[in-house]
Each structure stands twice: as structure tokens, then as C-alpha cells.
Amino acid sequence: MLHIRAYRPQQDFRALLDAQCDLYEINFPRFVCTPVFLADQAQRLRVAGRRPMENGIFILDDDGVVAGFVWVAIRMDLQGAYGSIDQVYLKPAYRRQGYGAWLMQAAEEFIKKQGLKTARLYVTRDNSDAVRLYQRMGYEVMRYEMERSLD
Numbered sequence: 569m570l571h572i573r574a575y576r577p578q579q580d581f582r583a584l585l586d587a588q589c590d591l592y593e594i595n596f597p598r599f600v601c602t603p604v605f606l607a608d609q610a611q612r613l614r615v616a617g618r619r620p621m622e623n624g625i626f627i628l629d630d631d632g633v634v635a636g637f638v639w640v641a642i643r644m645d646l647q648g649a650y651g652s653i654d655q656v657y658l659k660p661a662y663r664r665q666g667y668g669a670w671l672m673q674a675a676e677e678f679i680k681k682q683g684l685k686t687a688r689l690y691v692t693r694d695n696s697d698a699v700r701l702y703q704r705m706g707y708e709v710m711r712y713e714m715e716r717s718l719d
């Protein structure tokens with residue numbers, strides 16, 4: 569049965585690492601997944617697994633198989649502490665069925681349990697499935713990151 573549970577590093581590490589190339593390729597058109605990138609992500613994930621108060625990682629579990637996950641990190645900026653929803657990922661077969669919202673709710677509960685009132689995230693404008701999910705959940709645009717091609 570599908571359910572959300574906490575990340576278990578020994579059991580889930582490989583599945584989360586395996587999703588990294590897909591996650592970045594979807595969101596960054598010029599991104600190339602290299603062994604160096606994967607080594608960096610593996611290191612970030614190992615550190616996060618050792619710091620569960622600062623990193624909420626939740627798994628969508630389908631009878632023992634990792635169907636998706638969300639990774640939220642507690643961060644600080646000039647406006648104070650907030651929860652940064654850094655990664656939300658569903659394997660392709662699990663998309664567009666409402667599970668993205670399950671993962672987002674798990675992330676938001678974690679942020680609230682840490683005593684914080686703000687959830688923040690970055691999303692690529694053209695990733696319309698993700699943008700729609702966030703808008704449906706009440707996320708609003710607070711800043712723009714702008715670029716122009718100088719070709």
C-alpha cells in the first residue's frame with residue numbers, strides 16, 4: 569500500500585541518488601549529469617542523513633519500493649529561518665495522480681514541527697506540472713530569477 573514514511577539512509581540512499589540525473593535534467597535544459605555531479609549529490613545526501621533535524625526527507629513507499637521522495641532543508645537568510653523544499657520527485661509511473669501533494673504535505677508538516685512558518689522553493693518556469701502543484705498548494709511568486717541569452 570502506498571504511504572509516506574521517513575527516509576532510511578541504508579535502505580533508500582541508492583534510490584534517491586538514482587533519481588538525481590532525471591530531476592536535474594527535467595529542470596535544467598543544459599544540464600549534463602556527470603560522475604562528479606553524482607558524487608557531490610551522494611555527499612550532500614550522506615550529510616543530510618546524519619542531520620535529521622535540519623533535513624526532512626520523506627519517502628512515498630509502494631510496498632517497499634521508493635516511488636518518490638521530498639527533501640526539505642531548514643535554512644536561514646536575512647528574513648530568518650525557513651523550510652526550503654529542495655527536491656520533490658516522483659518516478660514517472662506515479663506522476664499526475666495526486667502523490668506530489670502528499671509529498672508536499674509531508675514537507676510542510678516537517679517545517680511546522682520545527683516551529684517555522686515559511687516554506688520556500690525554487691522551480692523552473694517551464695516545469696508546468698511542478699508549477700501547477702505548487703500554485704494549487706498556495707505557493708506564490710515572491711522573487712524572479714531572470715536571464716537573457718547573450719548569443
Ligand SMILES: CC(C)(COP(=O)(O)OP(=O)(O)OC[C@H]1O[C@@H](n2cnc3c(N)ncnc32)[C@H](O)[C@@H]1OP(=O)(O)O)[C@@H](O)C(=O)NCCC(=O)NCCS
Nearest residue numbers: 594656657658663664665666667668669691697698700701
Ligand atoms: C513535480 C511532480 C512531483 C508533481 O507531481 P504530480 O503528480 O504532477 O502532482 P500532483 O500529485 O499534485 O498531481 C496533480 C495532477 O494529477 C491529477 N490527478 C489525477 N488523479 C488525481 C487524484 N486522485 N488526486 C489528485 N490529483 C489527481 C490532477 O488533476 C493534477 O493534474 P493537473 O496538474 O493537470 O491539474 C512530478 O511531476 C515530478 O516528479 N516531476 C519530476 C521531478 C520534478 O521536476 N520535480 C520538481 C522540481 S522543482
